[in-house]
Every structure is written in structure tokens, then in C-alpha cells.
Amino acid sequence: MRFPRLRRVLAGGALLAAGALVHAAAPAADASTVPARVTVNTRAGLATVPGTGIGVNHAIWDTHLGAAPVADLLKDAGVQMIRYPGGSYADIYHWQNHTAPGGYVAPDTDFDTFMSGVRRTGAQPIVIANYGTGTPQEAAAWVEYANVTKGYGVKYWEIGNENYGNGHYGSQWEADDHADKSPAEYARNVVAYSQAMKAKDPTIKIGAVLTTPAGWPDAITAAGDSGSWNQTVLSIAGPSIDFGILHWYPGQSGMADMLTRPAQIDDMIHLVKRQIAQYAGAGSSRIGLAVTEVSSTVGTNTQPGALFAAEAYARLLENGVFTVDWWNVHNGIGTVSEVAGHTDYGDWGLLSSANCAGDVCQPALNTPFPPYHALDMLSVFARPGDQMVRATADEPLISAHAVRRANGEVALLLVNKDPDAPREVTIDYSGGFAPAAGAPMVHSFTNGAAGVSAAPAGTATSQVLPPYSLTTVVLRPATPVTGAPGAPGQPEVTAVTDTTATIAWTAATPGSRPIVKYEVHRQAGATSDQWGETPGTSFTVRNLLPGTRYTVNVLTRDAGGGLSWASAPLTFTTGTPAASSCSVRFTDNNDWGNGYIVGLDVTNNDTEPLSAWTLTYSWPTAWQQINGGWNAGWAQDGRKVTVTSLEGSTLAPGATTSAGTVASYSGPNVLPAVFKLNGRTCTTL
Known part of the structure; x- marks a missing residue:
């Protein structure tokens, strides 16, 4: 569970400082004498690199916001998006008079100054409208000023910042003057903000605040609510938004553990996309994702912070996130320690603020910290239009x-x-x-x-x-490729059962030779499995495994054997049998953010009683665990969980038995989908 970050203004009022951080040295690893094997599979296409992918945060308490040297440094690092006016300050900031009651506003940090710096950098802005102490009318006036009066063309607008931190779930750090602080009230206001703002400029994109899987307060249902924050917000505001907003400050137990956390991103984004599809209504596929705050939380201005930044950005872009915004450009000195042989100033900024803590002072103003160079490396590695x-x-x-x-x-x-x-x-x-x-x-x-x-x-x-x-x-390629056909359009899936699915796509544009067929490939780690080929634009795949997540690409083949780039990826999950000798209901009850009570209902759909039974399932991830259990025997070996009937019990035809356990998780909580009773796959309800 991620507790809210403490935010305070430093003496002198110029910069925001993070709370004290706990630093742990990474354990020394034994150097392997056997080379590691890396495999690149160009047939397994992921997302296309957007022109807004590499982003950062700017804040109105930063005296150097918009300064030419800062803008030039951000340009040199390839920064493509800049967020304003700065985290929780967004919910106390009033743009028209450039004030933030209760907070510090540095000189020369107004919106026009910010936009001047953005343009000098060559980036796009993403602006946070004040939800906590503002109104839809104030936000609409900002859109009108930015895009009608000034012609800035600000496309992306967030409605508030971390508004789940308004006390509704217990912790409070975000300003919120609304009498009703529930997710339903936030969602209703998002609709009102969207309508008012798009009335001034219908081309803008509106983003709603979402919670991040395995990050507080994700999955928690507060008193009086009918569902979690994401379920409620998406169900009400889904038709009125264009993107969801995530913040990611992964919990960790030290430097080495922190560097493993990006491996959780695939499941994290998968869960959010599934929530959007489930709750946001018709046409929800248009809703994008932005991670508008991210940081390593330890070693933030040392080499481990740079390694974390590079991998976090890369994995998020692979999963189709359209911007990833580092917290922060400047932040200020915090708890000083030594990490990886260098001074860690406890500073969450990309650039030095040149301030001191006791006898320790940072390097000269705007000296880049290692995460800055990670962004520079990312701009070398992944350019807009490249396919991951x-x-x-x-x-x-x-x-x-x-x-x-x-x-x-x-x-x-x-x-x-x-x-x-x-x-x-x-x-x-x-x-x-x-x-x-x-x-x-x-x-x-x-x-x-x-x-x-x-x-x-x-x-x-x-x-x-x-x-x-x-x-x-x-x-460079050994042989230049010319005249290749275009890639097929975005594949879509229909008629998904436990063992079959139909995949369809729009036709590709021919290259120098006619198109003769399309190939459907499943991503299988470092390789791809070809499921089949067809001269048409749809394909039904059979013999799939129940309850399994698949990612596929479609490629075009021409008359000379030329092969296109892979299509955009399609990910889908098969179901379980519509009819089976058993059915199982697995429920997540009373979730508290890193654990929950499992409700397990097993029904015998057969005509014969079961005097003894064994139910098995596997956790989808390595960070899920059972703790005890009741009304059955519970055991876990690796990811496999075995549930056995109590001695002397009988499950009659048509009867249901209930059992439970306490489950814990330290990463995105993907629930199990496939259950087998005495070796037979059950219908999952």
C-alpha cells in the first residue's frame, strides 16, 4: 500500500520537498561468467512511440519555471510534454490571478511564462484544471484564454490531481472544498467540467484521475460507495473523458527491489485497460492513458533512479501510455545519503536546485541529475513513430x-x-x-x-x-527493405469463448507488389507462434486455452514474400466453458489495498455426489499469496493453490460449498480465471 507523499514548502518558499526517504544499498550481485542472452523479436509489435511520450512536471513554486536555460536543457533531453501547475498545487491554484491560497507561488511562473518555456523546449503542455477549490467555469475560461485568445493549442487537460486524497478514504493531502468528497461526486463534476471546457474548444482532450493498481487507495470501497474509485468514476464519467490519469510511486524494500518494480507495469496497465472496457461504456477504446507523475522513490537523483526511469518509461510506452511525466524538474534537497558511490541529495528533481541541507550543498543550479540523462537516453532510443x-x-x-x-x-x-x-x-x-x-x-x-x-x-x-x-x-539492417506492404489496421476480437476467438482487421496498403495474404502471430515471449494465414481480413483461431491472456499481431505478406511491420497489438483473454460439471465463483471481498478476503463458492453441476474433491488454480503473478483459510484445506506451492474438501464432507449434485482465505498482494492484483475440480475445468462465474 502506497501512503500519500508528504508535501511541504521549504523555508524561503521556492521549492517543494519530498518527505524523508529510507535508503537501502543494493546487495552486491555475483558476476556471471555466462553471457546473458537477449532476444529481439521484430515480429512481435507493441505500441507505436507517441510524440508526447517523454514528459516532465513543472510547478508554480519553482523559481526557475520557464527560464531559458531550463527550457533548453529539457529540449536537449528530448522532453516532449510538460505538465503544469504542479501536483497538489493544481487544486489550490487560480490561474486568472495567479494565486494559490495556502501555498507559495514563485515570481514569473504564470501560465504565459510557462507556455513560453514550453514553446522554447518544443514540447506540448498538459494542464491541470483546479477541481479542489475551482469551478467548471474557471476551467472553461482557462481553455478559452489558452486556445481562443492566445492560440496556444493546449490539447490535454486534467481535472484535478490525486483527488482520492481528499480524506474520503482516511488520508487527506489534496484540497477539496466539495461537501461530498466521494468518487461519484468527483465523476459528476468531471462531466460538468468536460461540458464547460469543450464548449470553449471541442478539440481538447479531458482526463479523469484514476487510481493505480496496487497503489493506495485502489480497490478500496469506502463507506457509502457502491464500488472502488475507478469503477465509480469510469461508470459515471467514462463517456465524457478522453484519457485516464495514473500516478506511480512504487513501494519497495530497498534499491534492488525498486529496480524490479517496472516488471509489474504490464499487469498494471492491463488491469486499468480492463476496468475502462468494463465500466466506461460504449466506445471506451478511445480512452487513452497518461502517467502524469512517476518517480523511483529511492535513489531519486542517483544512477539507480536513472535505471528505474529508463525502464519505467520504456515499459509504459510499450503498453500504449501516451505520456510519462517525471516528478519533477526541480524539487529541492531532502535527506542526504550515499547511493552507488555517489551523493544522493534526496532530491526528486531532474535538475539541481543548488540548495543545502546543513553542511551538504548540491552542485551548481540546473546541473542534471542521472534521471535527466535517462530521459536523454530514451530520446535516442525511441523516436516518435517508431514501433516498440x-x-x-x-x-x-x-x-x-x-x-x-x-x-x-x-x-x-x-x-x-x-x-x-x-x-x-x-x-x-x-x-x-x-x-x-x-x-x-x-x-x-x-x-x-x-x-x-x-x-x-x-x-x-x-x-x-x-x-x-x-x-x-x-x-542497421543488412539489406535495405524497400517496397514492403503496409501493416494491417488495429485488430479487434469478437466471439471469444473458452477455446476460440475471431480476429478482424482493416486491409493494409500494398507496397510494390500485390498483397496475397495476412498472417496472424501470437506473441510467445522472445518468439512468435503463427496461428494461421488468410487472404481475407478476419481469422478464427481455435484450440485456445481457457482463461488465458493472449497478445497477437497481424502481418501482411506480398506476392514476392515481402513482410510488413506488425500491426498494433491486440490483447484478449479467453473465457471458461459455458457448461461444465462444476462452476466456481471467486470474489475479492473487503479489499484494503494490499490484501482481501477471498470468497470461494464451488458448485457440483454433475449428476453424481462428490465425497472428496480437490480444486486447483494458479495465481497470475508471483506477488500473490494465500494466508490460512477456512471451510477447506488450503495450500500454496509457488503460484499453484490447492483447495481440498474437509474430511467426511460430501458435495451433492446441484449443491454449493463455500470456503475462504485471506489473500495478499504486493503488485497489481490480477485475479485467477481458471479453476479445475478433480482435474476438470470449471465454469468461472
Whole structure:
């Protein structure tokens, strides 16, 4: 459970400081003598890199907001989106008179100054309308001023910031003058804000605040509410919004644990997308996702913070998030310690604020901290229009991400999370890409370096990664690809059962040769399995496994054997049998944010009684666990859970028995979907 971050104004009022952080040194890892194996699969397409992906936060208490040197540094790092007016200050900020009652507003931080800096950077703005102490009319006037009067073209508007922190769930840090502080009241007001703001400019995009899976207060249903924050907000405001807003400050137990947290992103985004599809109504596929605050929470201005930033951004972009915004440009010195051989100033900013804590002072104003260089590395690695593709590593201290570019190049981002030892990696390629011979261009950011360096190094199939480093390898194709067909349109799925699904897509544009067929490929980690091919634009796949999440791509093949890029990915989950000899209802009851009470109802749909039974299921993730149980025997081995009937009990035909356990989780809580009773797959209710 993530508790709210403490926010306070430093003496002198210039900068916001984070609360005290606990620092733990990463344990030394034994250097492996066996090279790690990295595989790049260019046939397994993920999301396309947006032009707003690399973002940061600016705040009105930052004296240097909008300053030319800051704007230029952000431009040099490739920043594409800048958020304003700064976290919780957004809910006390009144743009027309540039005041924030109860908070500090630095000189020269008004909206026009902010926009001047944004334009100098070459970025897009994302603006937070005041929900806590503002009105729809105030927000609408801001839209009119920004886009009609001034012609700034501010496209993205958030309605409030972390408004679940208004005391409704117990903790309170966000200003909220509404008498009703429930998610339903927030959602009703989002509708009113959206209507008023779009009346001034119908082209803008409106975002609603959502909770992040496994982050407080996600999944909690407060007294008087009919559902969790996300369920309630999406059910009411879904038709009126264009994107959902997440903040991610992952909990951790130290530096090494923090660096494992980006592995939870796939499930985190999957759960939110599923909530949107379930609750937001017709046409919910149009609703995008923005992660408008993210930080490492420990080692924030040291090399581990940079490694976390690079991987968090890469994974979020792979999953289709349209902007990821680091907290913050400047933040100020906090608790000072030593991390990875360097001073950690406890500063959540990208750039030094040049202030002191006791006898310890930061470097000169605007000196970049390591996460700044991580953003610089990301802008080298993933450019707007590139397609993220699947890359894997067989060593837990190595992470790999890849893109393919329109000119045929492939760029590979490699993260070495070993604090002590260099790691050799061998690189394989599947999906049709063959790299050119010779030393590729390698961009590197190492622990203690002043910036990203670049030089030819290694080979396309072998690289050595320094300890605690970021490395981007840019690879040219051995043979230029010309005249290839276009990729098919976004696939969609219908008629999903426990074993079948029908996938359809829009036709591709031919290249230099006619299109002869489309191939449907399932992503299987580092490789792809071809499910089939068809000359048409739909395909029914059979023999699927019940309750299984699949990600597929469709590719175009032409008369000369040329192959297109992969389509955008399609992810779907099969159901369970419509009729079975058993049925199971698994319920998440009384969720408190990192655990809940499991309700398990097992029904015998057969014609014969069961004098003894065994039910099995597997947790979808490694961070889920049972704790005790009642009305049955409960045991867990790895991810597999076994539930057995009590001695002497009988389950008659048509009868239902109920049991339960307490489940805990330390990451996104994906519920199990498949249950087997005495080896038979049950219908999941």
C-alpha cells in the first residue's frame, strides 16, 4: 500500500520537498561468467512511440519555471510534454490571478511564462484544471484564454490531481472544498467540467484521475460507495473523458527491489485497460492513458533512479501510455545519503536546485541529475513513430527493450542492474531482421558519468554492459527493405469463448507488389507462434486455452514474400466453458489495498455426489499469496493453490460449498480465471 507523499514548502518558499526517504544499498550481485542472452523479436509489435511520450512536471513554486536555460536543457533531453501547475498545487491554484491560497507561488511562473518555456523546449503542455477549490467555469475560461485568445493549442487537460486524497478514504493531502468528497461526486463534476471546457474548444482532450493498481487507495470501497474509485468514476464519467490519469510511486524494500518494480507495469496497465472496457461504456477504446507523475522513490537523483526511469518509461510506452511525466524538474534537497558511490541529495528533481541541507550543498543550479540523462537516453532510443517490439533477457539483472524504425534500423535499450559487475550479453534476432556487419553505434550512460556518450563498439550480436548502466545499440539492417506492404489496421476480437476467438482487421496498403495474404502471430515471449494465414481480413483461431491472456499481431505478406511491420497489438483473454460439471465463483471481498478476503463458492453441476474433491488454480503473478483459510484445506506451492474438501464432507449434485482465505498482494492484483475440480475445468462465474 502506497501512503500519500508528504508535501511541504521549504523555508524561503521556492521549492517543494519530498518527505524523508529510507535508503537501502543494493546487495552486491555475483558476476556471471555466462553471457546473458537477449532476444529481439521484430515480429512481435507493441505500441507505436507517441510524440508526447517523454514528459516532465513543472510547478508554480519553482523559481526557475520557464527560464531559458531550463527550457533548453529539457529540449536537449528530448522532453516532449510538460505538465503544469504542479501536483497538489493544481487544486489550490487560480490561474486568472495567479494565486494559490495556502501555498507559495514563485515570481514569473504564470501560465504565459510557462507556455513560453514550453514553446522554447518544443514540447506540448498538459494542464491541470483546479477541481479542489475551482469551478467548471474557471476551467472553461482557462481553455478559452489558452486556445481562443492566445492560440496556444493546449490539447490535454486534467481535472484535478490525486483527488482520492481528499480524506474520503482516511488520508487527506489534496484540497477539496466539495461537501461530498466521494468518487461519484468527483465523476459528476468531471462531466460538468468536460461540458464547460469543450464548449470553449471541442478539440481538447479531458482526463479523469484514476487510481493505480496496487497503489493506495485502489480497490478500496469506502463507506457509502457502491464500488472502488475507478469503477465509480469510469461508470459515471467514462463517456465524457478522453484519457485516464495514473500516478506511480512504487513501494519497495530497498534499491534492488525498486529496480524490479517496472516488471509489474504490464499487469498494471492491463488491469486499468480492463476496468475502462468494463465500466466506461460504449466506445471506451478511445480512452487513452497518461502517467502524469512517476518517480523511483529511492535513489531519486542517483544512477539507480536513472535505471528505474529508463525502464519505467520504456515499459509504459510499450503498453500504449501516451505520456510519462517525471516528478519533477526541480524539487529541492531532502535527506542526504550515499547511493552507488555517489551523493544522493534526496532530491526528486531532474535538475539541481543548488540548495543545502546543513553542511551538504548540491552542485551548481540546473546541473542534471542521472534521471535527466535517462530521459536523454530514451530520446535516442525511441523516436516518435517508431514501433516498440518485444525484447527479452534471460538474466534478471538485465532488461531489454527494442524499437524498429521506418528506415529499417532497430534500436535496442539494455539495462544492467548489477551495481558491481559488467555483464556480457549475446543478442539474437527473430522476426526477419538481420543486422549489418561491423560495430554498431552504441550510446552509453554509466554510473558517475556526466552524460550519455556515443561510439561504435562491440558487434550486433555481442555487447559488454558496464555496471549500473544504460546502453542503446543502434543497428542497421543488412539489406535495405524497400517496397514492403503496409501493416494491417488495429485488430479487434469478437466471439471469444473458452477455446476460440475471431480476429478482424482493416486491409493494409500494398507496397510494390500485390498483397496475397495476412498472417496472424501470437506473441510467445522472445518468439512468435503463427496461428494461421488468410487472404481475407478476419481469422478464427481455435484450440485456445481457457482463461488465458493472449497478445497477437497481424502481418501482411506480398506476392514476392515481402513482410510488413506488425500491426498494433491486440490483447484478449479467453473465457471458461459455458457448461461444465462444476462452476466456481471467486470474489475479492473487503479489499484494503494490499490484501482481501477471498470468497470461494464451488458448485457440483454433475449428476453424481462428490465425497472428496480437490480444486486447483494458479495465481497470475508471483506477488500473490494465500494466508490460512477456512471451510477447506488450503495450500500454496509457488503460484499453484490447492483447495481440498474437509474430511467426511460430501458435495451433492446441484449443491454449493463455500470456503475462504485471506489473500495478499504486493503488485497489481490480477485475479485467477481458471479453476479445475478433480482435474476438470470449471465454469468461472
